[in-house]
Amino acid sequence: MSRKINEQYIIIVGCGRLGAYLANSLSERKENSVVVIDRKDTAFQRLKTSFSGFMVEADAIESEVLKNAKIQKADVLVATTNDDNTNIMIAQIAKSLFNVNHVIARLIDPSRERVYSELGIETISPTALSAIEIERLILEKGV
């Protein structure tokens, strides 16, 4: 696989709303190669017809699946499933077993953030992000 400067090889685990939104958006930037993995074939219906990446129907908890998705070459792995334990496990496999440089996990239960940070995994909490944004809107208008 020849790679352009700044091109990033990105693996997204989970093609739910967040995974699909991200995959669609990243695939629109021509400089990225995107692979999306989901256990359910139907999940890929969330991808736009213009999606230019690869789809892998499999369980990303199996490291064989990640190997087939060329995780050794990945610059980034994002775990976006709707289960914190799955996201932690996949993020850890990516980081420890395959030395993926940049691992990001969706954090569903904000109270579990410490577990991730102790493992050196960057997290995104949709709940916290949204609450902070709503609070900003409320306080801004209230002043």
Next chain:
Amino acid sequence: MSRKINEQYIIIVGCGRLGAYLANSLSERKENSVVVIDRKDTAFQRLKTSFSGFMVEADAIESEVLKNAKIQKADVLVATTNDDNTNIMIAQIAKSLFNVNHVIARLIDPSRERVYSELGIETISPTALSAIEIERLILEKGV
């Protein structure tokens, strides 16, 4: 009810992860009065013991419930349930029937944003917010 300058009376519908996170956070700012409405009593377990607002166990789709929650005095209503139709309906009731000045609704399916904006309801999409934030992290580190 006497009100201080800058005090806002805020009704939060839905005490799920987002509603509770927001309620806890807003209640920590002493200048706000917060009421949280949820159909399920157990949902209020997500609130911290330090939560200083009111809890109403009821279905906010009934305008009687909103009246009892003093919606006529509300500066802000935030609809955070996990159902877009419920959020739209409550947001509309708050806006049209009770003239609440600032109405914000959680948007679960980002493709439905137009419906909300046509109704003049401000939305927060946890999915879109998170995807944008992840993308920022990826692109920042990739450069």
